[in-house]
Amino acid sequence: VLDFELKILGSSSATPSVSRFPTSQILTIGNQINLIDCGEGTQMQLMRFKIKPQRICNIFISHMHGDHYFGLFGLISSMQLQGRTASLNLFGPPGLSELLSLSLRYSNTHLAFQINFRELDQSVYQQIHEEHFFTVHALPMEHRVSCCGFLFREKPKLRHLLKGAFPPNLSPSQLLKLKHGEDLYDEAGQVLLRHKDVTCDPRPSRSYAYFSDTRYNEDLLPYIRHVDLLYHEATFMDDLRHRAVQTFHSTARQAAELAAKAQVRQLLIGHFSVRYKDLTPLLEEARLYFPNTQLAVEGTTVRVSDELIKAV
């Protein structure tokens, strides 16, 4: 079974804090390492959690507020210094590639690796990337600047062949047909073998939805229904709901209410305002509306398994 694991490197909002890092996360699917947002200090956190920057293949930046991307220039510069040659996919809002190329030009840096930049139209739900085992969709957020979240979904898997249930003389292409859920026919068009008799359902495909910075927004419910894991920003507690509306953020209660409406399996809340020294009240507020909630704090790791979601 492939790994499907999220690790929180940071989840603070706006200004730095001595105890918390701004937003960045690592999502590992199989042997592919995806970096989601890249706040200041991401490099330090990668070192702390022993994640090699050279193994990162995709970077997704949600929007152009500094607490979500100020770590990117340093990270790319280090990749160069450490001798990276493998190309890097970078997904982000308009303006990001211009900023990056300016910083490279004025430091007279010529990268030895290629950056494949994909500028995102952040206003529509759409597939933005495809890997062998998973797809990535952009989820339009409601924020002060153009912003999108991301939905990672494992591709549907092939059916499992039941041991001993099928005749031993089948060819590889016949076996593949059965795994794809097709029946086998003989030359006369008669059913030779029904896939249902010799295969069973595949493991369910796992999914992760990332809501970076956004006002409470139910428009995305159809896309995130039943996802295994939802990260939703919870900048404020609900007594500051008016502040959340003004600043295009959400409250812990709203994050939990959205999780409940979408019937997700587990919720992580993050992007906490620096005014909260103790995060327990945010967690307690969210759990009133969605019990299976955890805080996304530095080092929080969630492994999405087939049977249940394990926090490690």
Ligand SMILES: [Zn+2]
């Ligand atoms: Zn923001």
